[in-house]
Amino acid sequence: MTRQLVKLALASVFCCGVVSAQTAKDAAREWRVAHEEQILREFTGLLSIPNVAEDKANIRRNADTLVGMLEQRHVAAKLLVAGDANPVVYGEIKTAGAKRTIVFYAHYDGQPVTPEEWDSKAPFTPVTRAVNGETRIYARSSSDDKAAILAQLTALDALQAAHIPLRANLRFVWEGEEEAGSTHFREVLEKYHDELGGDVWLICDGPVDQSGRQSVVFGARGVTHLEITVYGPNRELHSGHYGNWAPNPAMMLAQLLAGMKDATGRVLIPHFYDGVVPLSALEKQAIADAPRNEEKLRVEFGLGHTDGGGQSLLAVLNEPTLNIDGFSSARTGSKANNVIPSTATADIDLRLVKGLDWKTQQQRVVDYIAAQGYFVTGTAPDKATLVEHPRVAFVKLDAVGYNAVRTPMDLPISQEVIAVVESARGAVVKLPTMGGSVPLEMIEQTLRTPTITVPIANYDNNQHSANENIRLQNLWDGIETMAALETME
Amino acid sequence: MTRQLVKLALASVFCCGVVSAQTAKDAAREWRVAHEEQILREFTGLLSIPNVAEDKANIRRNADTLVGMLEQRHVAAKLLVAGDANPVVYGEIKTAGAKRTIVFYAHYDGQPVTPEEWDSKAPFTPVTRAVNGETRIYARSSSDDKAAILAQLTALDALQAAHIPLRANLRFVWEGEEEAGSTHFREVLEKYHDELGGDVWLICDGPVDQSGRQSVVFGARGVTHLEITVYGPNRELHSGHYGNWAPNPAMMLAQLLAGMKDATGRVLIPHFYDGVVPLSALEKQAIADAPRNEEKLRVEFGLGHTDGGGQSLLAVLNEPTLNIDGFSSARTGSKANNVIPSTATADIDLRLVKGLDWKTQQQRVVDYIAAQGYFVTGTAPDKATLVEHPRVAFVKLDAVGYNAVRTPMDLPISQEVIAVVESARGAVVKLPTMGGSVPLEMIEQTLRTPTITVPIANYDNNQHSANENIRLQNLWDGIETMAALETME
Numbered sequence: 001m002t003r004q005l006v007k008l009a010l011a012s013v014f015c016c017g018v019v020s021a022q023t024a025k026d027a028a029r030e031w032r033v034a035h036e037e038q039i040l041r042e043f044t045g046l047l048s049i050p051n052v053a054e055d056k057a058n059i060r061r062n063a064d065t066l067v068g069m070l071e072q073r074h075v076a077a078k079l080l081v082a083g084d085a086n087p088v089v090y091g092e093i094k095t096a097g098a099k100r101t102i103v104f105y106a107h108y109d110g111q112p113v114t115p116e117e118w119d120s121k122a123p124f125t126p127v128t129r130a131v132n133g134e135t136r137i138y139a140r141s142s143s144d145d146k147a148a149i150l151a152q153l154t155a156l157d158a159l160q161a162a163h164i165p166l167r168a169n170l171r172f173v174w175e176g177e178e179e180a181g182s183t184h185f186r187e188v189l190e191k192y193h194d195e196l197g198g199d200v201w202l203i204c205d206g207p208v209d210q211s212g213r214q215s216v217v218f219g220a221r222g223v224t225h226l227e228i229t230v231y232g233p234n235r236e237l238h239s240g241h242y243g244n245w246a247p248n249p250a251m252m253l254a255q256l257l258a259g260m261k262d263a264t265g266r267v268l269i270p271h272f273y274d275g276v277v278p279l280s281a282l283e284k285q286a287i288a289d290a291p292r293n294e295e296k297l298r299v300e301f302g303l304g305h306t307d308g309g310g311q312s313l314l315a316v317l318n319e320p321t322l323n324i325d326g327f328s329s330a331r332t333g334s335k336a337n338n339v340i341p342s343t344a345t346a347d348i349d350l351r352l353v354k355g356l357d358w359k360t361q362q363q364r365v366v367d368y369i370a371a372q373g374y375f376v377t378g379t380a381p382d383k384a385t386l387v388e389h390p391r392v393a394f395v396k397l398d399a400v401g402y403n404a405v406r407t408p409m410d411l412p413i414s415q416e417v418i419a420v421v422e423s424a425r426g427a428v429v430k431l432p433t434m435g436g437s438v439p440l441e442m443i444e445q446t447l448r449t450p451t452i453t454v455p456i457a458n459y460d461n462n463q464h465s466a467n468e469n470i471r472l473q474n475l476w477d478g479i480e481t482m483a484a485l486e487t488m489e
Numbered sequence: 490m491t492r493q494l495v496k497l498a499l500a501s502v503f504c505c506g507v508v509s510a511q512t513a514k515d516a517a518r519e520w521r522v523a524h525e526e527q528i529l530r531e532f533t534g535l536l537s538i539p540n541v542a543e544d545k546a547n548i549r550r551n552a553d554t555l556v557g558m559l560e561q562r563h564v565a566a567k568l569l570v571a572g573d574a575n576p577v578v579y580g581e582i583k584t585a586g587a588k589r590t591i592v593f594y595a596h597y598d599g600q601p602v603t604p605e606e607w608d609s610k611a612p613f614t615p616v617t618r619a620v621n622g623e624t625r626i627y628a629r630s631s632s633d634d635k636a637a638i639l640a641q642l643t644a645l646d647a648l649q650a651a652h653i654p655l656r657a658n659l660r661f662v663w664e665g666e667e668e669a670g671s672t673h674f675r676e677v678l679e680k681y682h683d684e685l686g687g688d689v690w691l692i693c694d695g696p697v698d699q700s701g702r703q704s705v706v707f708g709a710r711g712v713t714h715l716e717i718t719v720y721g722p723n724r725e726l727h728s729g730h731y732g733n734w735a736p737n738p739a740m741m742l743a744q745l746l747a748g749m750k751d752a753t754g755r756v757l758i759p760h761f762y763d764g765v766v767p768l769s770a771l772e773k774q775a776i777a778d779a780p781r782n783e784e785k786l787r788v789e790f791g792l793g794h795t796d797g798g799g800q801s802l803l804a805v806l807n808e809p810t811l812n813i814d815g816f817s818s819a820r821t822g823s824k825a826n827n828v829i830p831s832t833a834t835a836d837i838d839l840r841l842v843k844g845l846d847w848k849t850q851q852q853r854v855v856d857y858i859a860a861q862g863y864f865v866t867g868t869a870p871d872k873a874t875l876v877e878h879p880r881v882a883f884v885k886l887d888a889v890g891y892n893a894v895r896t897p898m899d900l901p902i903s904q905e906v907i908a909v910v911e912s913a914r915g916a917v918v919k920l921p922t923m924g925g926s927v928p929l930e931m932i933e934q935t936l937r938t939p940t941i942t943v944p945i946a947n948y949d950n951n952q953h954s955a956n957e958n959i960r961l962q963n964l965w966d967g968i969e970t971m972a973a974l975e976t977m978e
Contacts, residue, residue, distance in 0.1 A: 111826050112823070112824060112826065114820065114824060206730070207730065220729075221729055223729065223827070225825075225827070227821065227822070227825070231791070231793075232792070233790035233791065233792060234790055234791035235790070235951060235954065235956075236951070236953070236954035236955075237790065237954075238696075238924070238925055238952050238953050238954075239810065239812040239814065239838050239840070239953075240709075240710055240712065240810075240840055240923070240924040240925030240926050241695070241696065241806075241923070241924040241925050241948070242802070242924065243806075243810035243812045243838075243840055243924060244754060244796055244797055244805035244806065244808055244810050245754075245783075245795050245796055245797050245802045245805050245806075246790060246792060246795065246796070247754065247792065247794060247795065247796050248754075248796075248812060248813050250746075250813035250815070250816040250835070251746060251747075251749075251750055251754075251813050253743070253816075254742070254743040254744075254746040254747045254813070254816070255743075255746075255747040255750075255752070257739075257740060257743040257744075257747075258740075258743045258744040258746075258747035258748075259747075260740075261740055261744075263744070265733060265734075265736065265737075265740075294734075298876070299876055301722035301723055301724070301726070301735060302720070302722065302723035302872045302875040302876055303721070303722060303735060303736065303875070303876070304720075304875055304876060304877065304878045304879045304880055304881060305736060305879040305880065306734050306735065306736065307733055307734055307735070307736050307737075308733055308734050313731070313734045316733035316734050317730075317732075317733065317734075319733055321728065321729075321732035321733050323728040323732045323737060323827070323829060324737050324739035324740050324743070324818065324830070325728065325819060325820075325821075325825045325826060325827055325828060325830070326739070326818055326819035326820040326821040326824075326825045326826075326828075326830060327739040327742075327743070327816055327817065327818040327819075327821065327830075327833065328816065328817055328818075328820070328821040328822075329813065329815055329816040329817075330814060330815035330816075331603065331814075331815040331817070331836075332716065332814075332815040332816065332817040332834045332835065332836045333716070333817075333834065333836070334601070335601060335603060335815075336714075336716070336814045336815045336836035337600055337601065337814060337815075337953045337954065338712070338714070338812070338814055338838045338953055339814060339815075339953050339954055340812060341813070341814070341815060341816075344816065345821045345822065346739070346821065347820075347821045347822070347825035349728050349732075349827045351728070351729055351732055383791045386791040386792070386793055387787070387788055387791055387792070387793060388793065389793045390793045390794040391793055391794065392793060434729070434730070435727070435729040435730040435731065435732060436727055436729030436730050437729050459730070462724060462725070463727055464725070464727050464728075464826045464827055464828050465724065465725035465726075465727075465826065465828055466725075467724075
């Protein structure tokens with residue numbers, strides 16, 4: 001085909017894809033309205049199965065349940081297992097005459113939970129509550145990321161009921177350890193290379209724009225993690241008898257961390273921003289076109305100031321981060337004692353953007369700590385080590401991490417996904433990079449498949465925290481979006 | 490009497506006091522050796538009664554038990570109660586012909602406990618363990634401060650059994666909320682002014698010198714406490730979706746705290762050292778004469794460096810402190826999530842030396858926080874406050890605190906106590922100020938009575954922490970020291 005003919009062919013696909021998406025969307029809505037109770041029963045049943053990646057027994061229950069849910073829809077399903085990996089749930093629909101294979105990615109594991117922090121005290125007992133006139137379902141993974149799985153499955157029900165034919169091959173890939181860093185996902189991708197390839201991976205994870213508008217996202221930040229522990233006395237000491245003499249590890253760690261950022265949140269660690277690939281003109285334009293939600297969010301979150309030196313939220317998501325996930329040393333509040341603590345620990349996550357390597361980024365932090373006079377060790381130091389070096393930092397580097405990905409917005413498949421989603425949801429917010437992380441890099445590397453993210457969750461879903469929730473309307477909208485995408489040509 | 494006659498009379502008291510102390514000490518040892526099992530039964534019984542000041546029911550059980558223990562020794566006993574105060578246990582022995590009244594102070598309440606941090610998981614179930622050939626008893630308040638109470642009582646048993654007559658009136662004053670800041674002690678002192686006066690208060694609290702040598706201490710640092718909370722988003726946010734934009738309260742607090750001290754531990758808060766009364770020549774000499782335990786302690790505690798810019802431990806105890814008792818923000822370790830925490834909190838204790846006022850010292854910290862751009866509030870801020878001010882710090886100032894005291898070492902009573910203790914324990918370490926705090930100031934102010942501290946506990950007793958313990962030999966020695974002091978003229 002000449003270039004001209006290709007363009008015409010694409011235009012025809014576009015046209016039919018969009019029309020079909022509209023039909024699929026309507027069918028999804030009709031089905032949903034008639035079956036809300038049944039849909040929620042299936043959803044809350046799935047949410048009731050604990051899904052922290054470490055909890056192997058329950059992870060297996062999730063996986064088996066999901067295979068059952070696929071088979072119930074006549075989707076050929078199996079578990080993909082590699083080494084110690086939590087199983088990946090895999091489903092496949094082969095469509096006669098299909099020219100393309102569309103892969104729907106989601107993950108069925110969730111963040112660790114601290115039940116006492118939840119209003120319900122029970123993260124795996126879904127609770128439905130009306131908040132400000134909106135119904136939400138509260139449970140771990142209600143948004144992140146079981147909602148996406150349920151939306152994909154329910155969309156199939158709707159299409160089947162309405163006898164709307166599929167046109168592409170569909171593959172469903174639901175990971176079981178995304179929140180634990182996707183430790184073995186590369187292994188799975190390599191081992192099941194043939195099952196997992198496709199023309200595009202649609203990553204159904206993360207929240208839509210804070211304005212409530214649907215977003216389509218062309219990349220995600222990479223992520224890795226490290227934990228720093230510094231040492232005072234090897235047992236807590238009375239702060240009177242040793243105060244002014246025995247060094248306080250909480251103060252040492254405060255001083256170490258304080259130097260990592262300036263007052264605007266800019267990271268001061270040398271070379272931290274070296275290698276960042278700048279945004280293209282199209283990407284910059286997409287950010288400029290996106291809604292500005294900062295003032296709404298500032299008030300909603302109760303923030304007196306924001307970091308980023310006045311840049312927009314969407315702009316600073318295209319820069320790497322250094323974030324303190326938590327800090328602990330001895331006890332505070334009513335549990336506090338007048339002691340010099342023995343240790344102080346901070347967990348830090350590093351988000352990466354296009355052009356940065358996660359191991360290099362970890363090393364930059366390590367180098368900074370060493371430059372502050374610390375002997376840095378990768379294992380818990382013994383007493384001899386502590387006595388020998390003026391300052392010792394035990395830096396536990398996550399052995400896993402992944403880099404950022406940005407799929408060009410001007411690829412034909414990029415433009416087509418935008419058109420299909422817009423037919424179902426109206427004008428979408430197009431983002432070069434989402435702030436969160438999904439293991440897109442390894443998909444690109446192992447399968448040579450571009451990835452495009454189509455999230456469905458509300459932005460205020462408390463994902464990664466207590467009281468995670470999904471706004472019911474987002475789940476309903478998500479079903480329609482998935483139905484449109486499942487009928488892509 | 491002329492000045493000359495007074496001196497002669499004092500010399501004679503000295504001589505007899507010392508001879509009697511020697512006899513008392515021998516009697517105490519003889520009694521103890523013959524009754525170790527009985528003594529330990531009584532001690533562990535007392536340690537088995539939980540004694541956190543907030544636990545009113547158990548505090549009362551302690552107090553009633555102690556009254557019983559005094560009455561068993563034919564000591565007139567009662568509870569002194571003022572307002573909401575935990576009762577002060579009071580015992581009195583009137584001695585015919587006595588010229589002096591000696592008051593023995595201790596406290597029966599203990600620091601709060603976190604049972605899971607204890608090896609035994611049960612701070613109120615005393616456990617006897619041999620550690621490096623030394624027997625120790627582990628329980629909350631085993632050292633701080635029920636050991637002193639038991640030593641005072643057992644010394645009475647020994648003196649009564651050996652028919653050694655007392656020569657002074659003795660008073661026993663055992664407080665029930667010292668570890669909670671002696672909130673109501675001033676009220677008790679004022680209300681029971683007549684019962685509580687005397688020629689000297691002997692404060693039996695704290696540890697002896699780290700060399701193991703008995704110490705006599707002429708003052709204690711004052712103390713107060715405050716808690717700082719700073720605010721990020723009003724709920725935890727996903728660190729990917731909001732990282733670089735929503736401020737991180739752990740980083741804010743780290744930066745705030747980091748500026749409070751230099752790398753040697755010197756406090757940088759303006760005016761922090763203003764008003765400190767310098768040590769006298771005699772006090773400086775006492776410190777110069779004291780053992781230097783720093784290197785031993787540095788290695789024992791596993792410290793790679795120490796604060797204080799090379800000064801001796803005993804010297805820096807005569808300076809005020811700012812100590813982080815604990816720091817918390819979200820979670821660390823296996824509980825950590827990739828979030829921007831919502832709040833960060835640090836508890837801080839301030840130790841004070843002669844010349845400083847605790848309220849002024851608190852205010853200096855508050856002024857410093859305000860000078861860093863924080864709106865400082867004394868109550869938990871509402872959302873409007875958080876949105877209105879770029880940075881908000883909720884600083885909870887303890888409503889209680891007390892100042893430091895230093896009794897001059899050259900008073901006759903000071904010299905006499907030194908002589909009596911030395912007759913029982915050999916050459917003592919004389920310290921102008923102990924590092925820890927006891928509410929001496931209010932005793933001086935309300936009763937016009939000098940205070941001298943005679944501790945008995947081992948320095949490595951983990952007081953204020955998990956696994957608090959007393960070295961059994963320290964308890965035995967303490968009984969002898971108390972017997973000598975109880976027979977002072």
